[in-house]
Structures are given as structure tokens and as C-alpha cells.
Amino acid sequence: MPSTTPDLPVIDLESVSFSYGDNLVLERIDLRIIAGEFVGLVGPNAGGKSTLLKLILGLLEPQSGRIRVLGRPPRAAARAIGYVPQFPSFPRDFPICVEEVVAMGRIGLGSRWSLGWSSRADRAAARKALAEVEAADLVRRPIGRLSGGQLQRVLLARALVGEPRILILDEPTANIDQRAESDIFDLLAELNRRLTILLVSHDIAFISEYVSRVACLNRTLTCHGTSAVSADTIRHLYGDHVRRVEHQHG
Numbered sequence: 001m002p003s004t005t006p007d008l009p010v011i012d013l014e015s016v017s018f019s020y021g022d023n024l025v026l027e028r029i030d031l032r033i034i035a036g037e038f039v040g041l042v043g044p045n046a047g048g049k050s051t052l053l054k055l056i057l058g059l060l061e062p063q064s065g066r067i068r069v070l071g072r073p074p075r076a077a078a079r080a081i082g083y084v085p086q087f088p089s090f091p092r093d094f095p096i097c098v099e100e101v102v103a104m105g106r107i108g109l110g111s112r113w114s115l116g117w118s119s120r121a122d123r124a125a126a127r128k129a130l131a132e133v134e135a136a137d138l139v140r141r142p143i144g145r146l147s148g149g150q151l152q153r154v155l156l157a158r159a160l161v162g163e164p165r166i167l168i169l170d171e172p173t174a175n176i177d178q179r180a181e182s183d184i185f186d187l188l189a190e191l192n193r194r195l196t197i198l199l200v201s202h203d204i205a206f207i208s209e210y211v212s213r214v215a216c217l218n219r220t221l222t223c224h225g226t227s228a229v230s231a232d233t234i235r236h237l238y239g240d241h242v243r244r245v246e247h248q249h250g
């Protein structure tokens with residue numbers, strides 16, 4: 001895989017358009033993310049955020065334009081991406097423990113699963129990833145018995161267990177309280193020391209404290225430095241009726 005140099009964007013979209021049938025969801029999107037950036041992708045409901053992530057992950061193909069991830073077509077680079085989906089991609093009442101859920105993040109990375117169970121190496125990698133997200137104590141816990149914040153940490157560990165170079169997260173803090181949200185973002189700031197991060201959020205005010213750049217998506221894309229994410233930007237994106245969410249940190 002080509003190495004990440006300052007000249008080679010980690011994620012590069014050139015004039016990408018995508019429609020579901022005749023519903024044009026993304027129009028001529030240009031987005032270039034370089035190594036070490038932490039980009040927040042914001043926008044209204046149905047603005048196309050999840051669709052854009054699916055294109056970068058190689059789960060969808062654009063009708064026009066070009067996407068490169070680490071210089072390669074998205075599918076060829078999929079192993080370099082750790083993905084935290086908007087909702088858990090497994091039933092929460094599934095009778096497995098946290099360690100197995102995290103180890104599943106190694107399926108497809110050459111790990112040897114037999115009869116549906118992970119190898120010793122996979123479980124060791126899972127415990128390492130759980131320690132990194134400060135959730136080592138949850139290792140034997142059934143997945144259905146976690147709080148929202150704990151579940152998000154476990155899903156983050158699952159994304160990290162394949163040792164990706166890029167982390168993509170779709171609304172990772174949607175259903176958790178503010179304290180847990182701050183903790184997750186502190187963790188992401190730490191991970192950003194070695195990983196490039198692209199994160200979808202509804203909460204512009206909150207993420208602008210953490211990210212290096214905000215990309216605003218509502219079928220077309222506009223990018224701002226974090227300081228430019230003003231009340232005007234929010235009004236332009238969401239309309240006057242949308243309340244700006246304020247958070248207290250400290």
C-alpha cells in the first residue's frame with residue numbers, strides 16, 4: 001500500500017456525485033483529507049453524511065467522480081479503515097461477550113476463526129484494543145449489558161483492533177450523556193496523534209472544540225476552519241428553527 005506522504009491525501013474525493021435512483025444526494029463533492037487531520041462532517045438530517053462515509057468505505061460506488069483512500073480505490077484500502085457505524089451492526093441481545101465483539105473487528109484481516117470463535121491472537125488483540133479505550137474491565141461482560149457510553153467504547157475498540165490508519169465514525173455519541181460524550185472525544189483526540197479521523201456529528205458547537213476542520217454537507221459540501229463555525233454557518237445549514245446545542249466542559 002502506498003505510504004502516507006504530505007503529497008498524498010489519505011482520503012481524496014474529486015467531483016463525486018451519488019444518487020439513490022433519481023434522488024441526487026451528493027453533488028460534485030470535493031474533499032481532500034491529509035494525514036493527521038481530524039475532520040468533523042456536519043449537516044442536517046438526510047444531508048448525505050452516511051452516504052458519503054459509505055462511498056469512502058467502498059460500500060457504495062459513485063455515479064461520477066473519483067475516490068481514493070491512501071492512493072487506492074476504496075475497496076482496496078478497506079483494511080486501513082476502522083469504522084464505527086451509526087448503530088451497532090449486531091443485535092444487542094446476541095449472547096456474546098465484549099471480547100468476542102471486539103475480536104470480530106479482525107474478521108477479514110487474515111485472522112483464523114474456527115466454528116465462529118476467535119483465535120487466541122484475536123482475543124489478545126481485543127484485550128489490547130479494550131485497554132486503549134480504557135474499557136479493559138468490560139472484557140467478559142455480555143454485550144447487551146453495557147451502558148450507551150460503554151457500548152461506544154467497545155465499538156471503538158472493535159474499529160481499532162485491526163490497527164487501522166484511518167478512523168471513520170458515524171455519530172458515535174448520538175445516544176449517550178454529555179459526560180460520556182466528552183470522555184469519548186478526549187479519547188479520540190488522543191487517538192488522533194497517530195490516526196487520521198473523519199467523524200460525523202450533528203453537534204457543530206461541540207465538535208468544533210476538538211476537530212481541526214469542519215466540512216458542512218447538505219448535498220453539496222463546504223469546508224470551514226473551526227473558528228468559522230459560527231451561528232451564521234449553523235443557520236445557513238439548518239435554518240433558523242434549529243437550536244444550537246451548547247455544552248459545558250470543564
Ligand SMILES: Nc1ncnc2c1ncn2[C@@H]1O[C@H](COP(=O)(O)OP(=O)(O)OP(=O)(O)O)[C@@H](O)[C@H]1O
Binds near residue numbers: 025044047048
Ligand atoms: N439505501 C437507500 N436507498 C434509498 N435512499 C436512501 C438510502 N439511504 C439513504 N437514502 C436517502 O438519501 C438521503 C441521504 O441519506 P443519508 O443517510 O446519507 O443522510 P445523513 O446526512 O446521514 O442523515 P442523518 O443525519 O439523518 O443520519 C436521504 O434522503 C435518505 O432518505
